[in-house]
Amino acid sequence: RKEVEQxxxxxxxxxxxxxAFNCTYSxxxxxxxxxxxxxxxxxPKLLMSVYSSGNEDGRFTAQLNRASQYISLLIRDxxxxxxxxxxxxxxxxxxxxxxxxxxxxxxxxxx
Amino acid sequence: xxxxxxFPSHSVIExxxxxxxxxxxxxxxxxxxxxxxxxxxxIKFLLHFVKESKQxxxxxxxxxxxxxxxxxxxxxxxxxxxxxxxxxxxFCASSPRSPKTQYFxxxxxLLVL
Numbered sequence: 001r002k003e004v005e006q007x008x009x010x011x012x013x014x015x016x017x018x019x020a021f022n023c024t025y026s027x028x029x030x031x032x033x034x035x036x037x038x039x040x041x042x043x044p045k046l047l048m049s050v051y052s053s054g055n056e057d058g059r060f061t062a063q064l065n066r067a068s069q070y071i072s073l074l075i076r077d078x079x080x081x082x083x084x085x086x087x088x089x090x091x092x093x094x095x096x097x098x099x100x101x102x103x104x105x106x107x108x109x110x111x
Numbered sequence: 112x113x114x115x116x117x118f119p120s121h122s123v124i125e126x127x128x129x130x131x132x133x134x135x136x137x138x139x140x141x142x143x144x145x146x147x148x149x150x151x152x153x154i155k156f157l158l159h160f161v162k163e164s165k166q167x168x169x170x171x172x173x174x175x176x177x178x179x180x181x182x183x184x185x186x187x188x189x190x191x192x193x194x195x196x197x198x199x200x201x202f203c204a205s206s207p208r209s210p211k212t213q214y215f216x217x218x219x220x221l222l223v224l
Binding site: 002004032042043044045046049087091097098099100101102103104 | 142144146152153154155156159166167169170202206211212213214215216217218
C-alpha cells in the first residue's frame, strides 16, 4: 500500500464549479500535511499547509481528519488558472523532514 | 530573493556514463533536500542535508548515487554509473532552519539511454 494515495483524475470541471480532492495516508504518526500545486513540467509549489482545525485561503479550503487519516482540498469558484496537478504531501514526526508525496490529482478547468 | 536553482535543466547520457547534478539552495537555508520523480510515479525523497551534514539518506536508491554539500552551500548529486532506471526528474528543495515549507527548484530532467 502506498504511503499517500490520491485519485489521479483527471477531474474536468467547468469554470465556477466547486471541486474536492481527497487523499489518504497510511502512517498514523504523520505530523504535518500539505497540498502542493504542480504545473506541467514545473516544480511543486506549496499551496497550503493543512491543520487539524481546517484552514482556508481564499477559494481554497483544506481539512484534516486524523481519525480516518485523510486530507481534503476544496476549491470553490474554479478558475482556468487552477488547472494543474495537486499533490498531497505528508511529513512524519520525530524530527525527520522528508516529505512523502502522493502521485497527484490532475485538475482541468474548462471554459 | 532568488529561488532554488538547479543545473543542468536537462541531461541526456548513455548508460554507464556519469552525471553530476547541482543545486543551489535559497541563500541562508540550512536544509537542503533531493527528490526524484520517475515517469508515472510519485515524487520520492532521496536525502536531506542540514548544512554540510547528511541528516537522512534513507531514500538513496543504491551506492551509485553520491550526494555532497561541501561548505553547507550548494549540493551535488552524482550518479555513477548511470542506469536506464535512473531516468526521471531530480528536484532539489531547501528550507530555513525552522522548516515546514520546502521550496523546490525547477528540477533536472535526466534521460539515460
